[in-house]
Amino acid sequence: MATSLLAPVAYISVLVTAMAIFSRIYRRRKAVAKTSFTPYFSTHPARDIYVSLLSNSPPTPDNLLKSALLARAIVDIQRLAQLRDDKMALNNLHTRGLIGDDTMDRLAAAEKELEAEVLDVVSEANSFKQGWGQFVFGTASEAAQAEKTRNTVMNMHVIRQMEEKRLERRNKYLNLSSTAQLPATPNAPAVITPEASTPSPQALPEVSQEAPVANQATATASEGVASPNGKASVGKKKGKKK
Structure with a gap:
């Protein structure tokens, strides 16, 4: 009886242990994958230059530090504009399922990092002069x-x-x-629609000027030969005159 119960208990314990180990490894790998993705912006040279100038052993002049801080703010303004443009396009692509969640995670991490960078620049500018943070970003926006x-x-x-x-x-x-x-489809024959053609002046028949004279002569001859009685009467009259 004890032997029959020992086998299922051992099987269940081994199964639970294996599932716990698998869950732990899976969560660890997932956490590493979330934190080990390629950053959206690789480096920030202007920030590195400002930090190196700030940490110099001989104190760096304030003019040089302010110029480096202004260059850092210009880069931040450019990245803000790039993120604003990219976010609209990436949201559209993500909605259509063309990109994965890792790209959106990179974008969200870049936004948080840039927000912290802007706050750091404002605090550094206010360390030179109170209220100079807004002036720095206004000038940086115009320069960008x-x-x-x-x-x-x-x-x-x-x-x-x-x-x-x-x-x-x-x-x-x-x-x-x-x-x-x-x-x-084969080319259909061209249909030519008939148009009202006007005769050219050359095609008109030429009217002779002698036509009225000929018509007059014909009319006179027809009157003279109208009837044979007419000819006889004319002959009688001529005989009387003689």
């Missing part, structure tokens, strides 16, 4: 916009070439699609 405009103007020829290639591919695709959609 000016740099964006300058890069656009400098790369105008590259953008033009890219747009020309894109339009060329688009036109080629549209031509192919329109050709494929044409019906495969």
Whole structure:
């Protein structure tokens, strides 16, 4: 009896132990996968430069520190704009199921990291002068916009070439699609609708000026030959005169 109960108990204990070990390993790997994904922004050179200048053994002049802090704020403004643009596109793709949850996790982690970075820049700016944090980000926003405009103007020829290639591919695709959609029927004969033709002046018959004279002569002759009695009467009159 004891032997018959020992086997199921041992089986259940081994099964529970195996499931506990598997669950622990799975949770650990899942946690590592969540924290070991590639960051959205790889490095922050402006922040590293500011930290290195701040930790120099000879004190760095305040002008240089303020310039480095302004450059750091410019990079933060650029990354904020990039995140705002990317978030709309990634949300659309994620809703359609074209990207996974790991990409959205990377985006959320980048937003939190950038928020902490902005707060750090504001606190560093206020350490130089109280209320200077808002001024730093206002100036950084203008500088970022000016740099964006300058890069656009400098790369105008590259953008033009890219747009020309894109339009060329688009036109080629549209031509192919329109050709494929044409019906495969033989060409129908062209139907020519008759139009009212006006005779040209050259085709009109020429009216002779002698036609009225000929008509007059014909009418006179017909009056003279109207009846044979008329001729006889004329002859009698001529005889009387003689």
